[in-house]
Structures are given as C-alpha cells and as structure tokens.
Amino acid sequence: MNVYEILNKQAEAYKDKPAIIFKDQKISFSNLKSNAFKLVNALKAQGISRGDKVAIYLPSCPEYVYSYLAVFCLGATGIPLDFMLKAEEITSCLNHSETKLLILAPKEGLAPEVIKQAVPSLEKIIVCHAETPETISYQEIVSEAAAEIEDIDISDSDLSLIMYTSGTTGKPKGVMLNYKHLEGSPAAMKHFVDLTDKDVKLSALPLSHIAGFIYIQNCIRFGITLVLMERFNPVGFLKNIQQYKVTCFHIVPAMYMAFLTLKHIDQFDLSSVRWMVVFGAPSSPDMMRLFNKNCPNARLLNGWGMTETCPPNTVTPLDSDKIESIGKSSPHCEIKLFDDDDKEVASGQVGEIVIKGWVVMDGYYKDEELTRSLIKDGWFHTGDLGRFDDEGFLYIAGRKKEMIKVAGQIVFAPEVEACLYKHEAVAEAAVIGVADEKLRGEAVRAFVVLKEGQILASEDLRAFTRDHLAQFKVPQQIIIVDDLPKNRTGKIDKEALKIKERTV
Numbered sequence: 429m430n431v432y433e434i435l436n437k438q439a440e441a442y443k444d445k446p447a448i449i450f451k452d453q454k455i456s457f458s459n460l461k462s463n464a465f466k467l468v469n470a471l472k473a474q475g476i477s478r479g480d481k482v483a484i485y486l487p488s489c490p491e492y493v494y495s496y497l498a499v500f501c502l503g504a505t506g507i508p509l510d511f512m513l514k515a516e517e518i519t520s521c522l523n524h525s526e527t528k529l530l531i532l533a534p535k536e537g538l539a540p541e542v543i544k545q546a547v548p549s550l551e552k553i554i555v556c557h558a559e560t561p562e563t564i565s566y567q568e569i570v571s572e573a574a575a576e577i578e579d580i581d582i583s584d585s586d587l588s589l590i591m592y593t594s595g596t597t598g599k600p601k602g603v604m605l606n607y608k609h610l611e612g613s614p615a616a617m618k619h620f621v622d623l624t625d626k627d628v629k630l631s632a633l634p635l636s637h638i639a640g641f642i643y644i645q646n647c648i649r650f651g652i653t654l655v656l657m658e659r660f661n662p663v664g665f666l667k668n669i670q671q672y673k674v675t676c677f678h679i680v681p682a683m684y685m686a687f688l689t690l691k692h693i694d695q696f697d698l699s700s701v702r703w704m705v706v707f708g709a710p711s712s713p714d715m716m717r718l719f720n721k722n723c724p725n726a727r728l729l730n731g732w733g734m735t736e737t738c739p740p741n742t743v744t745p746l747d748s749d750k751i752e753s754i755g756k757s758s759p760h761c762e763i764k765l766f767d768d769d770d771k772e773v774a775s776g777q778v779g780e781i782v783i784k785g786w787v788v789m790d791g792y793y794k795d796e797e798l799t800r801s802l803i804k805d806g807w808f809h810t811g812d813l814g815r816f817d818d819e820g821f822l823y824i825a826g827r828k829k830e831m832i833k834v835a836g837q838i839v840f841a842p843e844v845e846a847c848l849y850k851h852e853a854v855a856e857a858a859v860i861g862v863a864d865e866k867l868r869g870e871a872v873r874a875f876v877v878l879k880e881g882q883i884l885a886s887e888d889l890r891a892f893t894r895d896h897l898a899q900f901k902v903p904q905q906i907i908i909v910d911d912l913p914k915n916r917t918g919k920i921d922k923e924a925l926k927i928k929e930r931t932v
Contacts, residue, residue: 429610431500432579434648435461442625442651450490450656450673451620457651460497462575463490464639467498469573474529474564478503478580479587481525481549484636485518485532488658491556491566492635493644495531500610503582506589508636510916511535519546521592524600524794531566534558535598548716584608590793591638591735602793603735609857611785612738613642616758620743621703621729623676625651628700630674632660632683638735639678639707660918662687666696678705678731678740682856682918688718689855689879698723705743707731730754730826734810737761742822753821754814761785763822765814770804778825778840781814782807795859813840830922832861834871837900841905841922844872846902847896851889853882858912858920859903875925884908 436560438447439461455463460812476482482504484495488511499506509518509527515538522530526549532540533556540553540563556566588610589614590602617623629652633640647654656674657664665687668674684706687693701723707730719728727746733739737883741763744755757763764772765779773779788808791799802809830841841859848857864871878884886906893902913924 429500429577429607429614430582431497431610431648432577435464435497435501438648438651438833445651446653447647448490448493448656449659450891453490455490460493460648463570464494464497464501465575465577466570466573467494468501468577470569471498471502471504471529473569473573474554475823476502476504476529478582480504480529481508481527481590483509483522483525483530485511485513485530486635487511487533488554488633488640488656489533489556489637490656491531491533493535493647493656496635496641496644498650500588500607501577501580503580503586503607505587508589508591508641510634510701511637512634512916515539515543519543521600522547522550525590525602528552529554531556532562540836559902569881582607587790591636593735595884600793601795601798604790604793605738606790608786609738609789610645612760613638613740614645615760616718616733616738616740616743616787617642617646619758619760620731620740620755620849621676621705621746623650623652627652627675627702628655628672629653630657630668630672630677632657632665633679633918634916638733638739639680639917642678642739653890660689666690666693666698669701670697673700675700675702676703676704678707680918681706682914682920684719685856688722691880693722696722701726703727703729703746705731705740707733707740732812732822735751736789736808737810738789741783741787745783748821750821753817753823755912756820756822757783758787760789765809765816766807766809775816775818778813778815780828781810781812781822783810784808810859830860832859832872834861834872834900839872839901840874844874844893844897844901845895847901848874848876848889850896851886851892853878854889855879855882856912856920858922858925860922860925864904871904872901874906875909875912876906877909 433707439458442457444456446454447457448455482499486492529552531554540560544550554566555563584607585870586607588607589605592602631643646652678852729744730751731740731743733741742755742757762784766782767773767779784806811828814822826840826842832839844859845857848854858875861870862873889906913921915921
C-alpha cells in the first residue's frame, strides 16, 4: 500500500469533506494529508528514515492517525502501543523492538526520562500537548514543518508494523506485518461489504489494536468519514450514531452487549445504520438478533480474524441470515480445519481453524521458535476451533484452550455461554473449566453478570441450563458477579478468571 499516493489522491478527490470527526472537531481530507505530511518532515528532521522503529503511545486521537500515516510514508516500522500499558510493559516492548523514537501523550505515573534511560535504543521522545524535560514538543516540530514531501521507494516486503498482542510483561509477542499486508484488510472489506465514500463509520476501539487500525485503513482507502471516540461508553456511542448519522461499524461482543442492554436505547435514532459486524469472540445468536429491534434498517453480520492474518478473514454475507455463522473466507486466503495430527477433518466435525495465504503474518518478531510452532507448511494454526456446514459456512466452537473435559466428554465453553444468554436476566456470561478430582478432569464453572435491576439465584439459573443442555454440560457452579474482567479491546478476559480461581 502506497500511503503517500493514497493521501494525495483522496485529498484531491474529497478536499473539504471530513475524514475524521473527533470530539466535534472536523478534519478534512486535505488537512489529514497536510498534517500527516508535516509529521513526516518533522520525523525526518529527528533522524527517522526507512526501516527505523517508531513507537506510538497515545489515546485514540487524530495524532495517532497522523503518526501511523507518517510512519508509512517514511517506510519506517510502526510500533503501536495500547494507552493502557504501564511503564514496565512499555519499556519491555520498546526494548524488544529496539525502538528509535517514541511518540507519547503525558500520563500520570509515566516519566519519559525514566523510559528513555531504560531503553538503550531509544534516541528521542516526542510528547503531544505537553512540555516535559528532555523531550520534544509534537506541536512545535509539526508547526515548523513543511506540508509537502517526496514519495519514498518502499518494498512490499519491508516491515510496516510490529503489533504486540500479549506477553508484554514477560516475553513480548510482536506480530510482524509487511507493507503488502497493509492491503489485506481493505481488500477483505471490499469483498465482504459494500463500503463507499458515502459511509460514516464510528470507532470506539483502541487504534493500537488491529480492529481499530482497520478504521484508519477504511478512511483513507474508501474515502469514508471516521467518527473517532477516545474511549468506549455505550451512551456516547449511541449519541454519536444519532448525531452523525453513522452508517456502519464493527465492534466486539462486550461493546454490543453494553449498549444493547441500556434501558433507554429506544430513545436514540439508529435508523442510519446499514450494517454492523460483531467480531472478536463467539456471540450469542439470540442476543445478536435483538439488535434488529432497535436498528430495523441494518444488517447484522458476524466476523472473524486475527492480528496475525490481516482481518477480517471471514464475514457473514450481506444477503445471508446465518448470523450464527462467521461466514466464508475471503478470496485472499484459504481456510481449513485440522485435527491434532494436522489432518483435515470432515464437514460437520470440529477442528482447529488454520489459514494460508499472503495475508498471514511474516512471523513473531525475534521468536522463530514460536513462529515455527504455529506456521507449518504455510498454514497458520489459529488456536480457534470451528466447523463447516454443508454449504461451506464456518461456525466458531471456541478456543482450543476453552475445551473443557468433563468425565471424558468434551464441552465447548461458548455453547454453555450461548445457553446462559438465552435467559432474559443475563447481561454477560463467561464459562471456564476448573480442576475437579472427583470427575478426574474438569468441571464447568460459569460467571454471570445480571442485567440492571434483575434478581436471580444461581440455582435457578442452573435449572434453566438443565432444560437446554445435556447434563454433563450444565455448570457445576454458577457465580453471580457485578462485572467480568475485560482485556484492552473489550473482550472478556478468561485467563484473568482462571488466575483468580487458582488463587482463591
């Protein structure tokens, strides 16, 4: 993807049209180009050139967008960091990636000089909207920079991004994406949905995450207007839809549940929405169908993909009602289901989802062993379990780690969660397996958050599951909680639940 050419083309085509709306501030495509190009010249003046590592530690804001675009125009490598990371996690990623320059926003408890001392490769720190000792002012260097740049020769194989997905306090896991990979998500969007320059998309996802980054790609590639929220809150999300006549968006299930269960959702005009994609975790079909009551003009789609594979890799077709399915693969990749011996399973059987094609990452940065263990003969082993129906539609069964072995029987956590979501009092549910010596294996344990104002006893909910599940799938224990732990993209963090269980 040649970002320099795309920005020039869209600035000419759309000029004063809003590219980004952030806190009611409208940034035109012309200004998007000039702001990104000014940052390119500012970074060049700080010694950044093709192949250098530039880390971005900002909340979701226009400067995050400019930083991505400037890095790509330079042929450098971006290291997007989540703004929720702590100092120890930040320095771990910076050292692992050998970052040369860091763009950050001030944050309580974060001392730039301490970070610089802890990262030998880090030469300079640029700070947005603040002045701190031994750092460079973002606003100052950009205001002094020219708004015109020259195109730089960049190879498709050059490293565009290292995206850290987990393990940042121990052994960081950085996904390597090259410049060809930047075309993966736009190509998939073009195949799956009818996105045009008339669309307005709303993002409340972290721009450091691949799902948030896709919004930026949509904006510059398709000429859409991107309404950008610094962070997600359900009321603000619905207000933005109504105010800016949002036509489409993609979110994770926890966000969907949060605004769907608002008492006053019917007070918002959501008629502008054409389609919405829920992705990131198995979703309850019953909860998904409730969406149409409040968005009667919208198509509800289910999608799937990973940072390692330039998502989305599957999406329910616009003309399909199979919202339980995550759809079929894009033409840019091949998807199969393998058993534990890496043999393809028969239709209808559950197997591990494996994916092959140019959209698969180059590997994990500085971790050849992990790369070899997950990419075998070109097939990336996702760790997700699925099954195909007779029409070739793919269904998520859960993660391999979510298989619960109960007295020799296999229970898939998402199936139990889907049952719990059928109860009208349940807002959120998470199911894990816990050690059980009596069963010589594991027992099913569920954690449930009730909807506001609802009162329900655990045993009554267990009785409800017995009416819908085989006995061995019924949770041995259901624990009613006020909330469930979430990771930085809003998914329920089951690893945190398991750790908590082991320490109780």
